[in-house]
Amino acid sequence: MESLYVLLILLAAFIASFIVAIAGAIQTQYFNFSIPPGVNQPGMLRLLFAFMRSTSALGKILEKIGVCSQITFTRYLHNGKKLRPDPQxxxxxxxxxxxxxxxxxxxxxxxxxxxxxxxxxxxxxxxxxxxxxxxxxxxxxxxxxxxxxxxxxxxxxxxxxxxxxxxxxxxxxxxxxxxxxxxxxxxxxxxxxxxxxxxxxxxxxxxxxxxxxxxxxxxxxxxxxxxxALDFNLPSYQQNQGVPPLLREHAAFFALQYLNGDASNVQEILEGSHIPPDMRLKYRKWVNPDNIPEKFKVRGYKPHKPGEFKPEVYETVKRFCxxxxxxxxxxxxxxxxxxxxxxxxxxxxxxxxxxxxxxxxxxxxxxxxxxxxxxxxxxxxxxxxxxxxxxxxxxxxxxxxxxxxxxxx
Missing domain, CATH: 3.40.50.1820 (Alpha/Beta hydrolase fold, catalytic domain)
Structure with missing residues (x-):
C-alpha cells in the first residue's frame, strides 16, 4: 500500500512537471516568434503556433517513451472529428x-x-x-x-x-x-x-x-x-520562412515524406543541392524568381545561389520532376x-x-x-x-x- 502511495506521488509530480514544462514552452514560443504585423490577428496566430509547438514537443516525448509515434499523435490532433448533422x-x-x-x-x-x-x-x-x-x-x-x-x-x-x-x-x-x-x-x-x-x-x-x-x-x-520542389528560395520562401503554421523547413519536410517517407535530406533540398544544373536550367523558364511580380519582393528578397549539386541526393528525389x-x-x-x-x-x-x-x-x-x-x-x-x-x-x-x-x- 505504501509503495502504491509513493508511486502515485511520483506520478503526480511527473504530471505537474510536465504541465509546467508545456506552459513554459508556450510562453517561450509566444514571445520568441516574430509574426509580421500585417498578418490577420498576429497575437492569436502566435498563441496558436505556441500551442502547436508545445503539442509537437509532447509528441516527441510520447515517441521516446514508446506510447506512439510523433506523427500518430499529431494526426490525432489534426484529424478532427465528425460534426453533428447539418439540417441543410x-x-x-x-x-x-x-x-x-x-x-x-x-x-x-x-x-x-x-x-x-x-x-x-x-x-x-x-x-x-x-x-x-x-x-x-x-x-x-x-x-x-x-x-x-x-x-x-x-x-x-x-x-x-x-x-x-x-x-x-x-x-x-x-x-x-x-x-x-x-x-x-x-x-x-x-x-x-x-x-x-x-x-x-x-x-x-x-x-x-x-x-x-x-x-x-x-x-x-x-x-x-x-x-x-525545385526551389525553396523563391521570394515567398525567404520572406515567410518563419511564419506559422507552415515554415520553410516544414514545406521541404512534407515533400520528402510524401516522396520517400524519409526527410533526412531536408537541408540539401533547402540549399538546392538536389537538382542537376542542366535540369535547373531547363525548368528555369517556369520556376524563376524573375517571373514573380516585383511588388511581391518589396518585403525582402536576396537571389540565392544553389548549393553544390549532390548526385546521390538527386537519385533519391529525382521523381520531384x-x-x-x-x-x-x-x-x-x-x-x-x-x-x-x-x-x-x-x-x-x-x-x-x-x-x-x-x-x-x-x-x-x-x-x-x-x-x-x-x-x-x-x-x-x-x-x-x-x-x-x-x-x-x-x-x-x-x-x-x-x-x-x-x-x-
Missing amino acids: LSQQDERFDGVPVRVYRPRAPASGLRPGAIFLHGGGWLYCSIDSHEKICRCIAKGGELVVVSVGYRLAPEHKYPAAYEDCLNASIHFMKNAEHYGVDPANVIVCGDSAGGNLAAAVSQTLAGRSDLPRLRAQILIYPGLQ EPSLCPLLAEDARIQQLPESFIFTCEYDVLRDDGLLYKKRLEDNGVRVTWYHLEDGFHGILSLYDNYGFSFPSGKKGLDRIVEFIKGL
Whole structure:
C-alpha cells in the first residue's frame, strides 16, 4: 500500500512537471516568434503556433517513451472529428473505387442536375482527413448549392507517392463516371483542394485533361497549393520562412515524406543541392524568381545561389520532376488543356509564389484564371475561419470568394 502511495506521488509530480514544462514552452514560443504585423490577428496566430509547438514537443516525448509515434499523435490532433448533422445537407460515407469519401448533398430541391465538386484536403500529405475539412466542404456545398465529394486519400509516410495522387485520381474518375447517380451534371464538375490538396487537385486536373473518355472538368480551384520542389528560395520562401503554421523547413519536410517517407535530406533540398544544373536550367523558364511580380519582393528578397549539386541526393528525389508530384513542371501542351481556374494565395505564406508562378503559366497558355490574394492571410487560414478558440475571420472572406466563383461558373 505504501509503495502504491509513493508511486502515485511520483506520478503526480511527473504530471505537474510536465504541465509546467508545456506552459513554459508556450510562453517561450509566444514571445520568441516574430509574426509580421500585417498578418490577420498576429497575437492569436502566435498563441496558436505556441500551442502547436508545445503539442509537437509532447509528441516527441510520447515517441521516446514508446506510447506512439510523433506523427500518430499529431494526426490525432489534426484529424478532427465528425460534426453533428447539418439540417441543410445530407451526407453519406462511401467508397469510390475503394477510396473512402464523404458525399455532401443539399436537401433543397433542384430544378435539374446540380454542379459537383471533388474536394482534396490539405495537411502536407501526412495529416488531416475528411473530418478535419468538414466545415469547408459544408460551406462550399451550401453556399455553392452543389454536391461535394470529400476524398480520404492514403497518407504518407506509410503510403508514399504516388498513393495519394492515385487515390484522388481514381475517386475523381469514379465520381465523374457516376455523377448522374448523385444528381450531378457530369459536364459541370470541379476539382478543388487546399495546400497538399491543392497540389493533388492540380495533378488530377492535368491527368484528366488528357482523357478523351470523360467529360472535361468545368474548373479547378487551387487554395495555397504547393506545386514544385525545385526551389525553396523563391521570394515567398525567404520572406515567410518563419511564419506559422507552415515554415520553410516544414514545406521541404512534407515533400520528402510524401516522396520517400524519409526527410533526412531536408537541408540539401533547402540549399538546392538536389537538382542537376542542366535540369535547373531547363525548368528555369517556369520556376524563376524573375517571373514573380516585383511588388511581391518589396518585403525582402536576396537571389540565392544553389548549393553544390549532390548526385546521390538527386537519385533519391529525382521523381520531384514528375508533373503528378510537381504540377508546375508540366509541359505547355498539357497546361493548355486545363479548365478555367481559381487560384487563392496568401501574402504571408511560403507557398505564395508557387501559386503566382502557376497563375502565370496558365495565363501564358490561354487558360482563364481568377486570382484572389488575401493580403493579411497565412497558410491554412481557410480552415481556421471558425476554429473554436482560434478563429481568424479573414479566412471567411477567402471562402466566400471561392463560393462566389463557383456560383458564377
